[in-house]
Amino acid sequence: MAQDKSVISCKNVWKVFGDHPAQLAGRLGPDTTMEELRASGHIAAVRNVSLDIARGEMLVVMGLSGSGKSTLIRCLARLIDITSGAITVEGRDLGAMTETELIDLRRRKMGMVFQSFGLLPHRTALENVAFPLEMRGQDRISRIARASEMLNLVGLGGREGYFPRELSGGQQQRVGIARSLAVEPDIWFLDEPFSALDPLIRREMQDEFLRLKAMMAKTIVFITHDFDEALRLADRIAIMKDGAVEQIDTPERIVMAPATPYVAKFTSAVDRARVVHAGALALPVSGRSVEGTALPATETLHTLARRILQDDRPMIPVSGADGRISGVIDRAAALDLLLGPAA
Numbered sequence: 180m181a182q183d184k185s186v187i188s189c190k191n192v193w194k195v196f197g198d199h200p201a202q203l204a205g206r207l208g209p210d211t212t213m214e215e216l217r218a219s220g221h222i223a224a225v226r227n228v229s230l231d232i233a234r235g236e237m238l239v240v241m242g243l244s245g246s247g248k249s250t251l252i253r254c255l256a257r258l259i260d261i262t263s264g265a266i267t268v269e270g271r272d273l274g275a276m277t278e279t280e281l282i283d284l285r286r287r288k289m290g291m292v293f294q295s296f297g298l299l300p301h302r303t304a305l306e307n308v309a310f311p312l313e314m315r316g317q318d319r320i321s322r323i324a325r326a327s328e329m330l331n332l333v334g335l336g337g338r339e340g341y342f343p344r345e346l347s348g349g350q351q352q353r354v355g356i357a358r359s360l361a362v363e364p365d366i367w368f369l370d371e372p373f374s375a376l377d378p379l380i381r382r383e384m385q386d387e388f389l390r391l392k393a394m395m396a397k398t399i400v401f402i403t404h405d406f407d408e409a410l411r412l413a414d415r416i417a418i419m420k421d422g423a424v425e426q427i428d429t430p431e432r433i434v435m436a437p438a439t440p441y442v443a444k445f446t447s448a449v450d451r452a453r454v455v456h457a458g459a460l461a462l463p464v465s466g467r468s469v470e471g472t473a474l475p476a477t478e479t480l481h482t483l484a485r486r487i488l489q490d491d492r493p494m495i496p497v498s499g500a501d502g503r504i505s506g507v508i509d510r511a512a513a514l515d516l517l518l519g520p521a522a
C-alpha cells in the first residue's frame with residue numbers, strides 16, 4: 180500500500196509486558212522467541228507488527244482471546260507506549276508527540292469505543308454523549324443538540340435523562356458509540372463495540388456503520404470475534420496469533436488464499452460462498468462464445484446462488500462494472516463452492 184495514502188503506519192512494533200521491558204528494546208527482532216522472553220519474565224502482547232492503514236479503510240482485527248488485539252489498538256491510540264518500533268499517524272511519529280499534542284490529536288482526530296463502556300456514572304446519557312464536545316469547548320446549545328441527535332441515531336431517543344446504572348449493558352454500549360460518533364473522528368478505534376448488543380440491533384448498528392463509512396471516509400480499526408461481522412464490514416482483515424499478524428488481506432483472500440495453516444484453520448468454518456465474488460472465480464473468455472445474461476462480478480456467489488442453479492450453461496459469463504463481459508465462471512466449480520464438492 181502506498182505510504183503517502185496511509186493514515187496509520189506501524190513498523191516493527193513490539194509491546195512487551197513484564198519486569199523490565201525497556202531493557203529489551205534494542206534486542207527485539209524478528210527472531211526473538213516467546214520462550215526467550217518468557218525466560219526473562221516478559222510477555223510480548225504485540226510482536227513485530229508492521230502494517231499500513233489507508234485513509235477511509237476499515238481494518239478488522241481478529242484473533243483468539245489473548246492474541247494481542249486490544250493491546251495493538253491501544254498502541255495505535257498511544258494509550259500505552261510501545262516497547263520498540265515506530266507508529267506514525269498522518270506522517271507524525273506518535274512516540275515523539277508531547278502529552279499536549281497527544282491530547283489534541285485524540286480530541287480532534289480520534290474516537291474510541293472500548294469493551295468497558297467507560298461512561299461517567301454521575302452524568303446522564305445525554306451528558307455523557309455531550310462530554311467530549313464540552314471538552315472541545317463547544318457551546319452548550321449546539322452540543323446538547325448534537326448529543327440528542329446521536330442518541331436518536333443509536334435508538335436511545337427518550338432515554339436522554341437516564342444514568343448509566345439505569346441502562347442495560349447493550350444500552351450503555353450504545354451510549355458509548357453515540358459519544359464517540361458525536362465528535363466525528365477521522366480515525367476510529369473500536370474494540371468489540373457491538374459485543375453487548377442483541378443480534379437485531381447489532382445488525383442495525385453495522386448498517387449504520389457502513390453508511391457512515393461510505394459518507395465520511397473514516398479510517399476505522401475494528402476488533403471483533405464475529406467472522407460474519409468482519410465479512411460485512413472489513414476492507415481488510417488482520418488475523419493475529421501470539422501478538423503477531425499472521426495475515427493482513429482482503430476477506431476474500433484470507434478465506435481463499437490463507438497465508439499460514441493457522442489462518443486456514445481460523446477461517447475453516449466460514450461459508451465461502453458468502454465471501455467469494457463471481458469476479459474472483461472468473462476465467463478468461465479466451466475464444467469461447469459467450470452470450471446471454473451475465474453475472475455481476477462484484478456480487479457474492481451466495482447472492483447469485485439461485486441464478487447459478489437455474490443457469491444450465493457450463494460456462495456462465497461474468498460482467499464488470501461497465502457491463503461488459505469480463506470472463507466466465509465454470510458452473511461446476513461455482514456449484515462446488517455453493518453446495519460442497521459432489522459426492
Ligand SMILES: Nc1ncnc2c1ncn2[C@@H]1O[C@H](COP(=O)(O)OP(=O)(O)OP(=O)(O)O)[C@@H](O)[C@H]1O
Pocket residue numbers: 196197222223224242243244245246247248249250251
Ligand atoms: N497490562 C498488562 N500486563 C501484562 N500482560 C498484559 C497486559 N495487558 C495485556 N497483557 C497480556 O498480553 C496478551 C494480549 O492481551 P490483549 O488484551 O491484547 O489480547 P486480546 O486479543 O485483545 O484478547 P481479548 O479478545 O480477550 O480481549 C495477553 O496474554 C495478556 O495477558
